Amino acid sequence: DYSIQIFLRLSWHDSRLAFNASAIGSGGGCRGQKQKQQEHQQQQQPTVNESIGLTIDPRLIDEIWLPDIIFVNEKQAKYHDITIPNKLLRVKPNGDVYYSTRISLRLGCHMALYRFPLDTQVCEINMESYFPVFIDRFTKQELILQWRKSKPFEVNKDFHLPQFVLTSWNTSNCDIQYLSGEFPCLRVHFVLRRVFAVYLIQYYVPALSLSCCPGCPSGSALKPCQHGYRVMTVLSMTTQSMGLWMTLPKASYIKAIDIWMGVTVMYVFSAMLEFAMVNTMARNEIRRVTRRIRKAAAKRSMNGNAQEGDTQD
Template identity: 25%
Template structure:
C-alpha cells in the first residue's frame, strides 16, 4: 500500500514541476535530426517572438500606461457624446466665420468651344466650434474622412461649376483637424469643371479672367460669413499646367453679396487671369491669309493678253481666302460679333477680290476700245489725205459753233507698237435740234459732270484750260498703278491694324 502512495505523489510532483518550468528544450537527438535543414543559429519561433514583443510591458515606475491611443479615444468620445452635427456653431447667437484657403494643383485645359476650364484644387476651410473644445495634453486631433459625417461642415458649393469630382483613391481625400481651443480645419481635394465666359472680340489678342465662385448653399450672410486670411492662395507652378494656348498672368479675388429669393448670400470669387499665346493663331491664320493676298498681286505683272492665267490666279486667291475664313471659324464658338481675326481675313478677301476686279475692268475697257475703233473702218472706206483734211476742217467748223463738252475719241498712237488709245479734247456738243450721225458709244463718250470735274481716264488729257488740275488716269497703265497702290494700301492697313489691336 505504501509504495502505491509514493508513486502517486511522485507523479503529482512531476506534473506540477512541468507546469511551473514550462516546455523543456528538445533533446540533442531531435536537434541533430534537423541539422541537415537549417544552417547557422537555430531559428526562433516567429509567432511567439512577435507576441512577446507586442505584450511587452510599457509601464513606468508608477505603473501608468504610456500609450496615447486610449487617451485620444477618450477625448474624441467625450466631445462627440453630446455633439449634434446638424446644427452650426453659435446658432442663434452669432454668425459662423469660415476662413478659406485654396491650393491649386493644376489649371487647365481651357475649352474655347464649351467655354469652360478644369481646375484641380485642395480646398481648406477653417472655423471655430466651441462644442469641440477639450483640455488635455493633445494640441490637435487629426481625423480622416470617415469622421466627417459626425461633425458639422459648411455647406459650401461652387456656383459656376458644371461638374465636380471628389477624389477617393485610396481613401476619400478628406481630412479634419480639431484643435483644443475648438478650431476646426477641414480639407478636401476636388477637380472642378467651371464655366468661363470668353469675350472673343479681340481674338486672338484676347485676355480672359476665369472665375471660381463659391458660397453657402443654405446659410445667408446673417448666419455664415466667408473671408480670406490675408488672401492666401498657393499656386504650384512647378506642375505641368494644361493651358496650352494660354499663359497664366495672375490671380485676383472679389467678395460680393448676392440677393436671391432665399436671402442675401456672401459670394467669394477667385479670378484666374490668362492671356492667349499668339504664335499658334499667327501660323494658322495670319500668315496664310497674308501670303494669299500677296500672291493675288502677281497678276499685275502678267500681260493682259494672258486672260486665262490672270483669271485663274484671281479666282484661286478668292476661293483660298473663302476657305481660310471658313476654317478659322471651325474650332471657334459661334459668337454673333466680328472678331479681330474675322476682320483681318475679310480685308484680305477684299484685296484679293479687287485684284481680280482690276483685271476685269482693264480687259473690258481694252476689248471695247478695240471694237469701237474697228467698226468705223468697216463703215467708212479709206480716203486720201485731201479728203481727211476736208473732213477735219468741217468738223472743226461745226465744233466752233456748238457748245463745249468733254468727249473721248479713239486714236492711234504714233509709237512703234501702234497701240490704240483714247484721247480727250474739248469740243462743242451738238445742240438739241442739230442732226447727229450714228456714233459708237465707245468712240465718242460724253462723261458725267462729276467725272469731268475731277479726273480723266485717258492716255492723254491735254486740252483746254478747264482740264487743268484734274487727275489723269491712264487706262492702259492700271497694272502699273496697281503694282504700287495694292502693296502700299495693304502695308498701311497692317500697320493700323496691329497698332490698334496690340494697344487696346
C-alpha cells in the same frame, strides 16, 4: 466654360470637437489606472501634437459638420476617390478644424470676344453658403466667409495653358443681398491673356501672304494663267476662312479676326474682279483696234483697186 482642379482648404472653430489631448494619449480612461501605469512602464504612449491636431479617418468626415460651401458658377464637379478619398480633416484640442479636399470643376465664364484673338478675359470662381437639409442658406449673421490673410489663393508653379497666359489674379468678398437676408460670398478673379502667336502663324501670315503675293493685283501683262491663279487664291482664302470660323467660339457679334478675314477675302475677290474687268476691257479694245485695222486695210485695198482700174482705162 473652363475646367480647373483645386484643393479647397477650409478652417473654422467648432467648440463641440474640443478634446483633452493628454486624455487621448493616456488611453482616455478605457483601462484601469493600474493597467495604464504598467503600460507606461513598458512603452511610451503616443501623444497628439497640439500644433497639428488629430487627423480624422476620411470615412468619418461625413459625420462631422462642414461649412456648406457651393460654387455658384459650377456646371459640373466631382470629388476624387483614387486610391482613397482625397480628403483630410484635422481637429486641434481647442476645437479648431482644418479641412482639405481635391475637386475638379467645370465652371462657366462669360467671355467678351470683340477683340479676339487680341482679347483678355476675366474668369471667376464664386463660392457661397448653402444649407441643403432645410433648402436654405446661412445668413451673414450665422456664417461668415473670409479669405486667409496670408496667401489666400495659390497657383501651381507648373501651371500652363495652351491658349492663355495667366497674368494676374485677386480675391475679394462678394456678399449678396437677397430677400431672405445678406449671404456670405467669396470670389476669385483670373485675368487671362490669349496667346496671339498661334493665330499669327496659323491665320494672319497665310492670309497676308495670299492677299499680297506677287501677281495677285492685276497688272499690265494679262496672261491667261493669271485668271486661274486668282480663282485659286479666292478659293484658298474662302477655305481658310470657313475652317477658322468652324474652330472659333460661337458669338452673335463681329470679332476682330472676322474683320481681318473679311477684308482679306474682299481684297482678293476685288482683285479677281479687277483682273476680269481689265481683261474684258483689253479684249474689247483689241477687237476694236483689229476691226479698225481691217476696215482701213479693206479701204486701202478698195482704193488701190480703183486706181488700177483708172490707169488701165
